[in-house]
Amino acid sequence: MWRKRAIGWLIISITGLLLLLGRLMQIQLIETETFSKHNINLLEESVKQRTQELVIDNGRGNFLDRSGAMLTHKKVAVLVLFPFLKKMEWEADQVSNISGIPVSTLKMAVEGAKKPFAYGEPEPYELTSSQMERINRLKIPGVFAIEKKFERSQVPAEQLIGLTGENSKELMKRYPNKELSEKTLIGVSGLEESFDEFLLPEGKSKLVYHVDGGGAPLFGINVRYVDPANPFYPVNIRTTLDKTLQQRVEELVDHYQIKKGGLVLLNIKDNSVLSLVSRPTINKNDPYNGAGMTNMMLKQQIMGSVFKTVVAAAAIDHNLDDPKRLFDCSKKINGKPELTYNYGMLDFTNSFARSCNRTFGELATELQKINPNLLEDYAEKLSLTGSVGWQGDIYHTNNFKQLSEEDKGRVFLSEDAKKDANFAAMTGIGQHEVRATPLAVANMMATIARGGEKEMVRAVSKIEYKNGTTMVNFQEQSLQGDNISPYTAMKLQRLLREVVLNPDGTGRWFKELPYAVAGKSGTAETGKYQDGKQLHNKWFAGYFPYDNPKYALVAVNLDVLDSEGGVNLLFADIVKMLYENDNGMQ
Template sequence: MWRRRAKGWLFICIFFLTFLLFRLMQIQLMDTESFSKHHINLLEESVKQRTQELVIDNGRGDFLDRNGNMLAYKKESVLVLFPFLKKMNWDVEKVSSITGIPQESLQHAVETAKKPFAYGNPEPLELTHSQVERINALEIPGVFAIDKKFERATVPAEQLIGLTGENLKVMMERYPKKDLPRETLIGVSGLEKSFDEFLLPEGKSKLVYHVDGDGAPLFGINVKYVDPANPFYPVNVKTTIDKKIQKKAEEIVDKYKIKKGGLVLLDIKDNSILAMVSRPHVNKQDPYNGSGVANRMLKQQIMGSVFKTVVAAAAIDQNLDNPARLFNCSKKINGEPEVKYDYGELNFSESFARSCNRTFGELAKELQKIDPSLLEQYAAKLSLIGPVGWTGDVYHTNDFKQLGEEEKGRVFLSDAARKDPNYVSMSGIGQHEVRSTPLAVANMMATIARGGKNEMVRAVSKIQYKNGTTMVNFPLQELPGDTISPYTAMKLQKLLREVVINPNGTGKWFQDLRYEVAGKSGTAETGKFQDGKQLHNKWFAGYFPYESPKYALVAVNLDVYDNEGGVNLLFADMVKMLYAYDQESE
């Protein structure tokens, strides 16, 4: 009996010893770089246990504005101190003399530190070039003056640039064939996501030293500098944003307390984004709690009377713009008496300037009788249906989209609506199912200003290698499809200018600006109510200077009451700012 038990115990012991031996082989030999379902790199983790490091640069590529300035990050010369200084005598007096930091503050910071740090709280103290040279000339182990990369507390065009984060599952799904560290930052929104594969790091630049269990140096006090040392990577993405204009645009939007909305500013010459502001702000602590992460300038919105520009274009081509014809603007679109906006009888041009709903409801129905798809055809010609962001082939990627989160616009959702006169008349004034993005509206204005030439909108002009040479160019490209004729564009230009110069026009507020403005206003009913009152979208879209177009601008305030939240003052301040900016540049 005892022999049987002994054999049993012996078998159990052998089994467990074999299992432990296999587990040890798995840890030490087989799965050292991808252990368990969490794919833990045991080699890296073991090194981390006996090293302390200060990351100087996370290795991910940067976004630059059109003048080469960093957007999401900044580089500053800072004083770096290592914790092992507390265990040695170092010349704190000389460091204090050079930096102006009290000796007591330096010593206290070192005594309380558990890992290497850049001196300063909450923002690191920035050193001058002379201070950097003098500190490093001291050659004190554990004391360095270096250029360190920091994320900006406030990122210009934060929704356009986008967010990064660590997400092992998404990273492995996106890059199954790449051997990337588990803590690699990947793009999760905006341009960070669109250009993620280009921006992936080769490795981090860092200062490293080895420690024992108490944090004391293991191999003396030598600090090593670790760097991928690749002259080409990481690459930088050169955007079309002008950082100075962007910052001023954000200040103007916040001045008018835009809670939901923003603006888009295009450079008409190269059809690129100069500035893009979306509100609300991104919540840095919890980006996906709330709607701040969404770029509202790329989301379809109810556009209201701005859509009358499309109806006008179709009416011009169908010879429905007879200046002698008068429309009864004392009636609403449904034929009932108009009390609030009783304009009497107006011709085509006056109706556009004063934004008479009756006129464009009637014209939409007449166009529908000619061809039920005319409104959609002209919306496409004017780029409202979109998308309008740059698309093309880049290396092995077909149909690469710079603005991957851009939504399409629309005029109708069903064939029944397309053929229903009541729905058509409502669509003619930009209501019912008509939707477009602020970016597409800005592109419509740029298209008209260029005489009908319809181009893709660029947010990025090129990708540059680390040494500044070009890796990828994103050239100007025309949007596919039909366009309006130069004659139609010229007629639309006059209509848009009439909105401003007409004494009763909805853009008369811009008559005295130094840059002559042409544009169209819009107030859209949203069908949403708050405290028993309907919310509206307030728009103004235009371009300037009128004679030599340079800028296309759209300002929009979403979900506001009818009697508040207008964007005329915001638009005017942007025009004034750009005029002053151009004068200063010249």
């Protein structure tokens, strides 16, 4: 009996040892880099237990403005202190004399440290280049003055540039053939997402030292600098934004309390984004949820009377703009008396300047009878209904889109709506099913200012290697499809200028600005209500200077009451600011 028991225990012991041996082989040999369902890299984790490090640069590519200034991050000269200093005597008084930080404060910071840190984080104490040089000359182990990359607390054009985050599942889905740490940051919105593959890190730059179980230096007090040492990576994405201008424009948008909406400012010469502001802002406490994640300037909006520009273009080409013809602007589109905006009898030009709904409802109906597709055709000619952001083949990527989140606009949703006279009339004033993005509206103004030539809008001009050489150039490109004629563009230019020059024009507030403005206003009913009152989208879209166009600007305030939330003061202040900036007055 005892013999059977002994054999049984022996079998159990051998089985246990075999299981233990198998587990050890799994850990030590087989699944060293992908242990358990969480895919834990055991080699990395074991190294982490024996090392402490300070990341200087996470290795992800950077976003620059058009002049090369960093947008999302900044490099700051900081004092780095390692926690092993608490176990040794070090010349804190000399560091204090150079940096201006009290000795007691330095020592207190080290005593409370469990890992290397930049003094003063999260708002680091900034050193001068002279202080950096003098501190490093002391050659105190565990004390370094270095340039470290910090994320800006306020990122300019945050919705355009976008956000990054950790998502191991999405990382594996996007890059199944790349060996990347599950902690690798990936772009989740905006340009960060569009350019994510180019921005992926080769590795981090960091200061590293090895420790024993008590946290003391394992190999003396030598600190190693670890760097991928690749002269080409990480790359820089050079945007077309002007950082200083962007910051000023954001201040103005907030000054005028735009809660939902924003603006787009284009450089007409190369059709690039100088500034883009979207509100609401991203919620820093919960960035991936809420309306702040949406770039309102890339989303289709109800545009109201701004669409009359399209109707005017079609009317000009089909000889419906006879200056002798008068329209009864004492009536609404449906023929009922117009009590609020009773303008009497107006010709085509004055109807456009004063934004008479009756005129453009009639014209849209007449155009529909000629051809139900005309309004859509002219919206396409003026770049309102397709994507306007830069797209094309680059590097090893086909049909790459800079603005992957951009909506397309529309005029009608169905064939039946095109053929309905009542729907056509409402479409003529930018209501019913008409939608366009503020970016596309800005591009329409730039197209008209250029004489009808429509181009793709660039938000990025190039991708640069780390050493400054060019990896990818985003050349100016025309938008496909038909254009309006130079003659039609010239007539539209005059109509848009008349909106400002006419004593009763909807843009008369801009007549005295230092730059001559041409443009079109819009107030669209949204179908939404607040306390029983209709909410509106308020627009002004234009370009300037009129005789030598440089800028196209669209400002829009979304879902506001008719009695509030105008954009005229915002538009005017930006025109003034640009004039002063261009003439060295700031």
